[in-house]
Amino acid sequence: MLPGHKILLRYKTLDKCFRSKKKWTLEMLIVHCSRILDENISKRSIQSDIQFLRDNGAPVIVNDRKYYTYKDPNYSILKNKIPQKLEDQFIECIDFVKEISDFPKYKHYKDTLHSIRPRKDKSKSLDYVKFCVQQLSNEGFFTSQSFINASEFKKINNLVRYHKLTHKQSFIEDETLLYSVLNTKLKNLIKKINPRAFLVDAVYNDYQEAFDFKQELSLPMRQRRIPQNLTLWGYPAEEKHETPDMPKLFEETFIIQLFLKDVNCQTGALQVIPGSHQRELSPLEVKLITNNTFPSSCDVQRGGMIGYKPMLIQKVAPSESPKNKQSITLWFSSYRLPVHYLWNHEIYL
Template sequence: MNLQHYKQDIADNGFSVISNIFSEEEIEKIGKVINQIDTSKETFRKSEDLFAIRQFLKEIPEVKDLVFNDNIKKIIKEVFGDQYFVVKSIYFDKPETSNWYVAYHQDLTISVDKKTVLENFGPWTTKQNQFAVQPPLDILENIYTIRIHLDDTDEQNGALKVVPTSHAKGIYRPETIDWNVETEHICNVEKGGIMIMKPLTLHGSNRTTNGKKRRVIHIEFSDQELPSEIQWSERESVL
C-alpha cells in the first residue's frame, strides 16, 4: 500500500478516502463487540436519529486491537507521523430511518480533562461532564481524523460532504462560504474503507434517504503536547 498519494491528497485538499482497510471479517468482529455493550452509561447518547458513544476506545477497550489493525497503524505512521497518538474517539450509528442532518462546520474543539483559564484557549463547552475547548490554530492544524466505515456510505445515507482546500483557510465561518468559488465534494466510502480528514475542512452531512444505516468510528490524532495545566482527555498511544 503506497500511501504517499493519499498523504499529498490530504495536504492539498484536506481529505482522502482509502478503500479496503478492514476485511469483511474484521468489520463483523468490531460490530459484534459494539453490539454486546451496556448502553445505559451517560457517555452514550441515544435518540431515534442517532446513537453515539463518546470516549469510544475508553468505554470499549476490547475493540482497540480490532480497530488498530496493521493497515491503520501503517497509515498513522506513514501519513501522520510516528509521534501521533489518539486524542478523541466517538462511535456514531445513524439508523436506517434517521433524519439526522449536520450543517457545514469545522471541528474546532479538542477534548481535555478539565476547565481552566488559559491564554488563547476558549471558548469552553461542557457536555455530559466532558470538557471541550477551542485551542490555538496550530494545534487544530496538526490534528488528523480517521473515520472508519462499518457500512457502505454514499450521498443517500449521510456520507460526508466537504469543501476541498477549506482546511488551509484558518477559521472559516460556514455562513461566509462563497459557492461561486468553492465546490462541494461527496465522500462516498465503501464498508471497510476509511476517510481521513483535517478537522478544519468544512464538512456536513445530509439526512438518510435510502433506508440504510451508517455506522462510523471517528478517531482524532495529534502529536502536540498541551500546556501543563490541562491534558488530552483520551490520550492513548497506538504505535
C-alpha cells in the same frame, strides 16, 4: 461446500469448457456443471454465470446461435484476479484456520498457512499510503475503500453489538474493540501521517446527524480545573494560564472515520470542500466558498474510511435512512496542550 466455493467452481468449469475445442450448448453446460458439482444446477444459474463472466471481460460468444465459446482461444479467467467478495471469503477461511491451528489436534495446519496466505504487493501499498498522506496535507481529506478485511469487519461488528454501544459513546477503554479497530495497517498509516501522533478519543456513532456546511472546530479536549490557591511548578495558577495555539493545534490534529455501512451521496455521505482546512474562516467566508465551489462527496463502502483535518468545510445532507450509517470516529494529535487543558485521553500507538 461454501456458496462462494460453488460459484468459483462453476466459473472455472465454464472457463474450461469455453477454452476447449468441443462445441458446448447451454443444455450441455448445465449437465456438465451439475455433474462436476454433484448437484442440480438450474438454467438460470448458468446464464447468470455466463453474464457475470462477460461483465468482467470474458469474450464469451455464441456460434451458430447455439454453441458457447471464447472469441479469443487464449483467454482464461485464471489469468485474472478473482472477485473481491470471493477473495474476502478466502482470507476469512485462512484466518479461521489460523485460529484453530492453536489447538493441538489441528497443529499440523500451521505448516501450510504461510504458503497459502495471499501475498500483498508492498510497493502498491506504500504508494497508496503516500497518496493518502499527500491528500490529507494538500486537500484536507482522503478516502480509502475496504480498509479492513472481511474477518476484521465481522469481529468489530460483533464487538459493537456485544457491548451494546450507544450513539456517541466513547469506547477507548475497551481494549478488545479499540485494538481490533487499530490494526497494523491503520497504525502504519497514522505513523506516516504524523510519527508523533497519539490517540485522544474513540467514539461509536450509531447514525450520522445532518448539518449544513461548516468547519469542524470542536475537539475532544477540556479545561483542567485547578483550585485558585494551587501553584504549578512554583508559579501561581492564575499567572501561568495559557491558551492553546489554535492554528498549531488544528495543524497537528486529524480525524479518521471508519464506516460499518455503505455511504454515498444518496444516503448522506460526508461532503467536503477540498483545501478549505488551511485556516479558520468566518461564517460569511464559509458561505461565500460553499456557494461558489462544488463539494466532493466522500462515498465509502463498509469497511472503508475517511481521513480529514478538523477545519475542513464539511456537510452531511439529510437522508431517508440516517440510522443506517454506523461508524467509528478516531481523533489523533501530536499537540501538547498547555497545563490548564487536557485531552480526553492520550494513548500512544
